[in-house]
Amino acid sequence: MMNNEKYERAxxxxxxxxxxxxxxxxxxxxxxxxxxxxxxxxNIYHALNKKFSNLSMATxxxxxxxxxxxxxxxxxxxxxxxxxxxFFETPHIHAICDNCGKxxxxxxxQYQEFDEEIKNAVRKYNFSPKTSHIEINGICENCQKKRPx
Amino acid sequence: MMNNEKYERAxxxxxxxxxxxxxxxxxxxxxxxxxxxxxxxxNIYHALNKKFSNLSMATxxxxxxxxxxxxxxxxxxxxxxxxxxxFFETPHIHAICDNCGKxxxxxxxQYQEFDEEIKNAVRKYNFSPKTSHIEINGICENCQKKRPx
DNA sequence: ATACTTGCAAAGTTTTTGCATTACA
DNA sequence: TGTAATGCAAAAACTTTGCAAGTAT
Numbered sequence: 001m002m003n004n005e006k007y008e009r010a011x012x013x014x015x016x017x018x019x020x021x022x023x024x025x026x027x028x029x030x031x032x033x034x035x036x037x038x039x040x041x042x043n044i045y046h047a048l049n050k051k052f053s054n055l056s057m058a059t060x061x062x063x064x065x066x067x068x069x070x071x072x073x074x075x076x077x078x079x080x081x082x083x084x085x086x087f088f089e090t091p092h093i094h095a096i097c098d099n100c101g102k103x104x105x106x107x108x109x110q111y112q113e114f115d116e117e118i119k120n121a122v123r124k125y126n127f128s129p130k131t132s133h134i135e136i137n138g139i140c141e142n143c144q145k146k147r148p149x
Numbered sequence: 150m151m152n153n154e155k156y157e158r159a160x161x162x163x164x165x166x167x168x169x170x171x172x173x174x175x176x177x178x179x180x181x182x183x184x185x186x187x188x189x190x191x192n193i194y195h196a197l198n199k200k201f202s203n204l205s206m207a208t209x210x211x212x213x214x215x216x217x218x219x220x221x222x223x224x225x226x227x228x229x230x231x232x233x234x235x236f237f238e239t240p241h242i243h244a245i246c247d248n249c250g251k252x253x254x255x256x257x258x259q260y261q262e263f264d265e266e267i268k269n270a271v272r273k274y275n276f277s278p279k280t281s282h283i284e285i286n287g288i289c290e291n292c293q294k295k296r297p298x
Numbered sequence: 299a300t301a302c303t304t305g306c307a308a309a310g311t312t313t314t315t316g317c318a319t320t321a322c323a
Numbered sequence: 324t325g326t327a328a329t330g331c332a333a334a335a336a337c338t339t340t341g342c343a344a345g346t347a348t
Contacts, residue, residue, distance in 0.1 A: 126290035
């Protein structure tokens with residue numbers, strides 16, 4: 001199991017919140033940590049069901065919602081319907097292609113600085129901020145080539 | 150009909166793209182321009198169906214997708230299921246309450262500056278940017294009072 | 299006149315729920 | 324052991340589609 005530090009930090013959050021550590025949870029968490037593909041529920045199901053039959057869609061839905069509530073993953077609208085999910089310990093920008101739906105993780109060193117300003121802005125509305133998320137839509141490299149303009 | 154300038158700019162986009170101006174489109178566009186409630190499809194249907202019977206869900210879905218493609222509105226995931234929509238001519242931050250789902254439009258004078266930096270960051274990936282969108286999750290004022298902590 | 303748009307209802311997807319069973323702590 | 328989590332299948336919710344009729348240009 002790779003990325004032990006990320007994994008351990010997440011498990012610590014489970015324990016802190018009295019959430020049981022089941023094999024299903026572990027395998028879903030592990031998959032999310034090690035995927036950079038922004039998988040859908042369907043993707044996760046097919047990937048994990050191979051090795052771990054007896055894993056139901058319902059459990060994946062439950063656990064993705066759980067991980068979302070614990071701020072371990074975030075949810076991104078999928079242009080093709082439903083959502084895609086991303087392990088989000090290190091904040092980054094998501095560039096989403098309007099044409100093919102591809103999501104690119106964009107490195108953004110200024111994120112922390114931005115995050116501070118965003119949080120200050122919402123505090124003026126007496127809103128207590130947690131996770132910020134920046135998305136930008138447009139056209140990816142491949143799709144620009146395919147249909148120029 | 151209020152907000153004629155916003156309305157006219159949108160209509161101009163329709164004409165530019167050879168999209169017909171139907172009464173349904175006009176009334177949906179007008180509703181989006183004048184709503185600050187981030188309505189769901191359901192909300193729009195109920196609001197408009199009163200005065201304009203013979204307006205179908207399908208038409209609302211079609212036209213919201215159209216307005217989204219034209220970058221007139223944006224789609225925001227709704228914690229309670231489905232999406233909520235927002236007229237998005239003047240960019241702003243969305244603060245989304247994890248508890249009650251309320252969405253607050255947060256004024257953010259630095260937006261333009263941020264937008265520039267975000268766009269520059271994604272261009273390094275040969276991504277051609279269009280609309281950026283900043284969301285922040287957390288707990289709204291009311292919900293903080295209800296369940297302190 | 300022509301082709302785009304609409305309304306309707308049906309089909310297709312996606313997500314949640316209820317409940318009996320299992321298994322973590 | 325007690326209670327939370329799971330799997331399954333059914334139900335609910337959400338979104339798209341096909342087609343005949345209507346209408347903007």
